[in-house]
Amino acid sequence: MNFKDKIALVTGASRGIGRAIAETFAAGGAKLIITATSNAIETVAKEIGSQFGVEVISFYGDISDENVVKSLFKTIAEKFGRLDICVNNAGITKDGLSMRMSADDFDAVINVNLRSVFLVSKEAALMMMKEKYGKIVNMSSIVGVRGNAGQANYAASKAGIIGITKSMAVELAKRNITINAIAPGFIDTDMTKAISDKAKEEFMKLIPMERAGSAQDIANAVAFFASDMSKYITGQTLVVDGGLLLK
Numbered sequence: 260m261n262f263k264d265k266i267a268l269v270t271g272a273s274r275g276i277g278r279a280i281a282e283t284f285a286a287g288g289a290k291l292i293i294t295a296t297s298n299a300i301e302t303v304a305k306e307i308g309s310q311f312g313v314e315v316i317s318f319y320g321d322i323s324d325e326n327v328v329k330s331l332f333k334t335i336a337e338k339f340g341r342l343d344i345c346v347n348n349a350g351i352t353k354d355g356l357s358m359r360m361s362a363d364d365f366d367a368v369i370n371v372n373l374r375s376v377f378l379v380s381k382e383a384a385l386m387m388m389k390e391k392y393g394k395i396v397n398m399s400s401i402v403g404v405r406g407n408a409g410q411a412n413y414a415a416s417k418a419g420i421i422g423i424t425k426s427m428a429v430e431l432a433k434r435n436i437t438i439n440a441i442a443p444g445f446i447d448t449d450m451t452k453a454i455s456d457k458a459k460e461e462f463m464k465l466i467p468m469e470r471a472g473s474a475q476d477i478a479n480a481v482a483f484f485a486s487d488m489s490k491y492i493t494g495q496t497l498v499v500d501g502g503l504l505l506k
């Protein structure tokens with residue numbers, strides 16, 4: 260897809276789905292700003308920049324912190340002067356049965372997965388409104404649609420993302436800014452490597468396509484929402500799960 264000279268922000272792009280999204284935009288000619296909490300993001304920015312011949316800036320910090328987000332957008336304003344595409348991808352898990360889950364583990368997941376989407380989308384929308392153009396894509400999960408034992412915090416954060424997506428879509432529609440969400444199923448990344456082989460086997464039985472998805476499967480769906488191919492679609496959540504939710 261053609262993203263020539265578009266300015267795209269991807270949060271949580273040091274690996275997994277975020278990195279695949281960043282590479283897909285770079286392959287289409289976008290200029291990028293990519294974030295993570297580890298300084299591995301600097302190396303990733305250099306690798307993507309040299310592989311695809313585009314400008315890639317790295318930003319290092321916890322995007323659930325309002326001051327960090329303000330500083331991120333100051334950097335975007337100084338380096339690029341505008342933002343066309345914003346992908347809220349960063350996410351974490353801290354699983355456990357609700358009865359045993361600490362309030363700290365609940366808050367940590369809500370903050371990184373949901374509060375960050377509010378903070379980043381708010382700044383993105385303010386910047387995009389000036390250009391009367393923008394595409395925001397939020398990373399939800401099928402767990403936010405159907406729930407999952409052991410993931411009350413994660414499910415709440417991902418369901419919350421669907422709520423933010425619908426609400427902001429209505430607020431921003433007349434400004435020519437679309438905001439949509441993706442709900443991935445079981446995707447092969449570091450996040451799912453932590454799951455035991457037995458639990459993985461059980462998951463595979465639930466997937467009609469009988470395989471985990473790849474980070475690129477998700478990046479392709481993000482590219483659709485980030486492109487003008489989807490310009491009359493807003494407030495929607497696209498499930499990308501090999502049919503898992505159908506079972």
Ligand SMILES: NC(=O)c1ccc[n+]([C@@H]2O[C@H](COP(=O)([O-])OP(=O)(O)OC[C@H]3O[C@@H](n4cnc5c(N)ncnc54)[C@H](OP(=O)(O)O)[C@@H]3O)[C@@H](O)[C@H]2O)c1
Pocket residue numbers: 270271272273274275276277294295296297298299320321322323348349350351371398399400401442443444445446447448449450451
């Ligand atoms: N994998 C799946 O099956 C699956 C399914 C449904 C939804 N998702 C969602 O898809 C997104 C990406 O998942 P993934 O599987 O690619 O996960 P991953 O491999 O664990 O990558 C997560 C990324 O988020 C970054 N990150 C974590 N906390 C952050 C913070 N506070 N501020 C900024 N960046 C932060 C990580 O970098 P650092 O560690 O360096 O900070 C990393 O780059 C997440 O939102 C996840 O919930 C994944």
